Amino acid sequence: MKKIVVLSLALPFVLGSCVSKKKFGLLEAKQKETQDLLNSATVQLNKCLAEKEASLKQVDYLQKNNENLINSSKELTVLTMKGAENLEKSLESLKEKDLKISRLQDALTKKDSVTLALVTSLKREVGINDPDININVEKGVVMISIADNLLFKSGSYEVGDKAKSVLAKVAKVINSKPDFECMVEGHADNIPIKSTVLVDNWDLSVKRATSIVRVLQKDLGVNPKQLIPAGRSYFVPLTTNDTAENRAKNRRTRIIIMPKIDQFYDMIETEMKNMGK
Incomplete structure (x- = not known):
């Protein structure tokens, strides 16, 4: 009887122990599964x-790169604007230069085309057809060169009578242009000069110039304010002084008529109109 009682009392403990192990096993398996999930999640x-x-680093790099691009873009914009301004200035400068070149070319073309007209006009006014x-x-100035054999005797600075008829024609030109200056050279x-009156060739060239100036003023009525005498001695020759013929060419008087620029071109334009008629 006692055995039965003891067995009855022990049976719940045995059964309880069996159930706890089973649950424990299940819990243990569940815990392992949970740990695996946790490890996987970790x-x-x-x-x-x-x-x-890595993404944050890439974002930071992209942000910095973007900032650099923005700054470069701003710098490029500034450089582009400066470049455009410089280009515009260069184009304006080129246009100005082209205009100046065009005007210069026009002036040179006009000068070349009117030179012949002016010389023809002066020859017509003076009426001179003499090789001397x-x-x-x-x-830009008018040059009238007269050989000394028409003006002076050898070694002399006195103007001959034949010379006055030539100078009268020159005076006609000078008197028709009262605002022009006239240098007699x-x-x-x-x-070398062998004379008790003349010191040297400087003296001869100057005295010949002043003799012409006096005739133009006193005999032919040219305003003395227009006249300028000058001597060049033998230092501006036309050719070498190695022959009598060449020395004769170098002995000369040049009358240089120097107009003001506006008057010079007025005269040119008049002659161009006359040529076009």
Whole structure:
């Protein structure tokens, strides 16, 4: 009887012990499964954190790169604006230069085309067709060159009677242009002067120039304010002084008529109109 009682009392403990082990096993399995999930989640979390950090670095790099691009774009915009301004200024400068070149070319073309007209006009006014008298235009001034055999005797500075008829024609030109200046320039050869009156070839060239000026003023009515005498001795020859013929060419008087620029072109325009008729 006692055995039965003891067995009855022990049976619940045995059965309870069996149930607890079973549940424990289930709980243990569940815990393992949960731990595996936790480990897997931890791995995934760490992977996500690493990816996040990499993404943040990439974002930071992209932000900095974007800032650099923006700054470069601003600098490029400034440079482009400056370049455009410089280009515009360069184009304006080129236009101005082109205009100046065009005007200069027009002026040179006009000068070349009117030189012949001016010389022709002066020859017509003076009425001179003599090989010892040369009329041309040099550097914007009119040059009338007269050989000394028409004006003076050898070694003399006295103007001959024949010369006055030539100078009268020159005076006609000067008197028709009262605002022009007229330089009378004497030239000699290199043969030394043998005279008690003349010191040297400088003296001869100057005295010949002043003799012409006096005739133009006193005998032919040219305003003395227009006249300028000058002597060049033998230092501006037309050719070498090695022959008598060449020395004769170098002995000459040049009358240089110098108009004001506006009057010069007025005269040119008049002659161009006359040529066009």
